[in-house]
Amino acid sequence: MILVVGHKNPDSDSICSALAATELLKARGLEAMPIRQGEINRETQHILATANLEQPKLRTSVAGEKVWLVDYTDLAQAPDDVNEAEIVGIVDHHRLGDVMTVNPLEAWIWPVGCTCTILFNLFKMENVEISKPIATLMMSAILSDTVGFASPTCTQKDKDAVLELAPLAGVEDLDAFIKDLLIAKTDIEGLDAAQLVEKDLKAYPFNERNVVVGQVELATLEQVDGMIDAIEADLERRCEEDSLAFAAVMLTDITSAQTRLLYKGEWAEKLVKHEQNGQLMMENTLSRKKQGWPWLQNELV
Numbered sequence: 001m002i003l004v005v006g007h008k009n010p011d012s013d014s015i016c017s018a019l020a021a022t023e024l025l026k027a028r029g030l031e032a033m034p035i036r037q038g039e040i041n042r043e044t045q046h047i048l049a050t051a052n053l054e055q056p057k058l059r060t061s062v063a064g065e066k067v068w069l070v071d072y073t074d075l076a077q078a079p080d081d082v083n084e085a086e087i088v089g090i091v092d093h094h095r096l097g098d099v100m101t102v103n104p105l106e107a108w109i110w111p112v113g114c115t116c117t118i119l120f121n122l123f124k125m126e127n128v129e130i131s132k133p134i135a136t137l138m139m140s141a142i143l144s145d146t147v148g149f150a151s152p153t154c155t156q157k158d159k160d161a162v163l164e165l166a167p168l169a170g171v172e173d174l175d176a177f178i179k180d181l182l183i184a185k186t187d188i189e190g191l192d193a194a195q196l197v198e199k200d201l202k203a204y205p206f207n208e209r210n211v212v213v214g215q216v217e218l219a220t221l222e223q224v225d226g227m228i229d230a231i232e233a234d235l236e237r238r239c240e241e242d243s244l245a246f247a248a249v250m251l252t253d254i255t256s257a258q259t260r261l262l263y264k265g266e267w268a269e270k271l272v273k274h275e276q277n278g279q280l281m282m283e284n285t286l287s288r289k290k291q292g293w294p295w296l297q298n299e300l301v
């Protein structure tokens with residue numbers, strides 16, 4: 001049995017990739033099961049409801065198992081006991097992280113906008129039929145990760161995949177499909193400051209210290225008016241409790257590609273020079289991976 005597992009604090013790609021990769025492995029005649037390392041977000045709930053599929057089982061221990069990692073190669077994002085598991089496969093679209101393997105493995109790491117874009121191409125290469133629910137999952141994950149093709153992480157391969165998947169998913173009106181997805185993505189109704197920070201928080205080991213950077217995608221920055229102080233207090237609390245050198249959250253208006261960065265920690269003073277009127281705004285910034293985090297790495301050295 002191969003367990004297929006996305007990263008901690010799973011986003012839609014991590015869940016959809018785990019389900020899609022499992023189908024690919026089963027088509028190869030292998031036994032496989034998707035698992036998740038945390039609760040799914042509202043956008044993923046919307047996608048699973050559209051595809052009429054159940055979420056993977058919650059499971060955070062993989063010791064003694066064979067595993068495929070989807071959507072990450074960083075130990076910090078893997079199950080805590082992944083060193084006691086055998087990593088036999090990786091499908092990812094991030095920079096190469098720090099996982100090590102004992103035996104040769106199958107690794108597909110492409111610089112595209114979404115793990116599901118790679119999986120779609122593997123289905124094609126292996127002539128595996130793509131069912132309607134799996135097509136729905138894969139196109140949704142690609143549109144989520146690329147923010148409806150708007151992110152600088154989006155490549156032609158991502159667009160081609162969605163255009164081929166749409167008819168398989170029975171989607172005739174792509175614009176309406178994207179709009180519904182983005183409404184679910186930016187739905188933060190009822191979430192408190194800690195839940196917002198946690199929503200898509202990623203840990204990055206950096207210069208022998210630990211850093212976390214979250215991102216909240218919004219239809220307008222006004223959605224978080226009145227929550228700024230509480231979010232900053234939560235970032236400060238995380239720095240103290242987890243001995244972080246830096247904790248930040250990108251508040252991203254996906255319609256205007258404007259990001260406001262809230263940040264706390266020992267290293268916060270390195271960024272103050274970029275503030276205007278007490279705010280650090282990042283113009284034209286949609287992607288944490290391609291824009292936010294690379295910029296922060298330069299500033300935090």
Ligand SMILES: [Mn+2]
Pocket residue numbers: 013014071093113114115145
């Ligand atoms: Mn992804």
